[in-house]
Amino acid sequence: MTHIPKRGKHQLKRAVYAGSFDPVTNGHLWMIREAVELFDELVVAVGVNPDKRCTFSVDERVELLRAVTRGFNKLKVDVFENQFLVNYAQSTGANYIVRGIRTASDYEYERTMRYINSDLQGDITTIFLMPPREYAEVSSTMVKGMVGPRGWEQVIRQYVPEPVYRKLVAMYQESGG
Numbered sequence: 001m002t003h004i005p006k007r008g009k010h011q012l013k014r015a016v017y018a019g020s021f022d023p024v025t026n027g028h029l030w031m032i033r034e035a036v037e038l039f040d041e042l043v044v045a046v047g048v049n050p051d052k053r054c055t056f057s058v059d060e061r062v063e064l065l066r067a068v069t070r071g072f073n074k075l076k077v078d079v080f081e082n083q084f085l086v087n088y089a090q091s092t093g094a095n096y097i098v099r100g101i102r103t104a105s106d107y108e109y110e111r112t113m114r115y116i117n118s119d120l121q122g123d124i125t126t127i128f129l130m131p132p133r134e135y136a137e138v139s140s141t142m143v144k145g146m147v148g149p150r151g152w153e154q155v156i157r158q159y160v161p162e163p164v165y166r167k168l169v170a171m172y173q174e175s176g177g
Contacts, residue, residue: 013038015096015127016089018045018080021061022054023164025143027100027135029068034129035098036072043092044069048081055144060167067163086117089124097126102136147172 017035021028021044035042046061056064058079065077080088089097097117099110107128114126131138138159146156147168157165 011095012040013096014041014043014092014094015039015098016043016045016085016092016094017098018047018085018088020049020052020054020140021046021065022056022140023061023143023160023168024064024068025135025138025140025160025164026158027102027131027138029161030131030135031098031100031129032069032072032075036074038127039096039098040074042072042075042098043089043094044075044077045085045088046077046079047085048079050081055171056167064161064164064167068161084117084120086121086124090121095124097124099126099128101128101130102139143168 015035015038017031019028032042032044044065046058046065048058054061062077062079069075069077078092083091085097099113101107101110110126110128114128117124117126130136143156143159146152153165153169156168160168
């Protein structure tokens with residue numbers, strides 16, 4: 001069992017917020033801002049799924065996350081692969097997992113995962129955050145799906161942080177788009 005540092009008389013509250021972050025969106029950034037306020041420490045973990053075809057490499061996703069979270073001093077960006085999220089969280093000493101709920105289908109999936117996670121690591125609590133309306137429909141898949149048609153640059157600019165926007169524009173120009 002991992003030793004979780006104490007802070008005074010209270011246990012240090014460390015959380016893990018994980019995702020593919022391909023690419024990181026303003027919705028992800030909202031989740032990160034909220035979690036940084038709620039917890040003493042936050043680990044933002046890029047999950048590697050070898051079966052998923054990603055637009056950005058793991059290193060690029062980590063680089064972009066570090067660029068958009070540079071101002072947060074209670075935050076660490078990390079990578080995990082080939083393990084259940086709850087086991088990764090336990091290995092970091094986290095006592096919380098942060099998950100976002102945008103839709104009813106997100107809720108159903110996350111509720112199921114919360115119960116499975118508690119079966120595997122009962123001392124880790126899953127916290128659900130619901131983003132405000134302006135981020136409720138924003139996803140990495142939606143952003144990637146909008147790249148290409150005339151005017152896409154102006155459309156996606158509102159959904160991603162500036163470093164991600166610049167990276168997407170550069171990638172598209174390099175590919176001859």
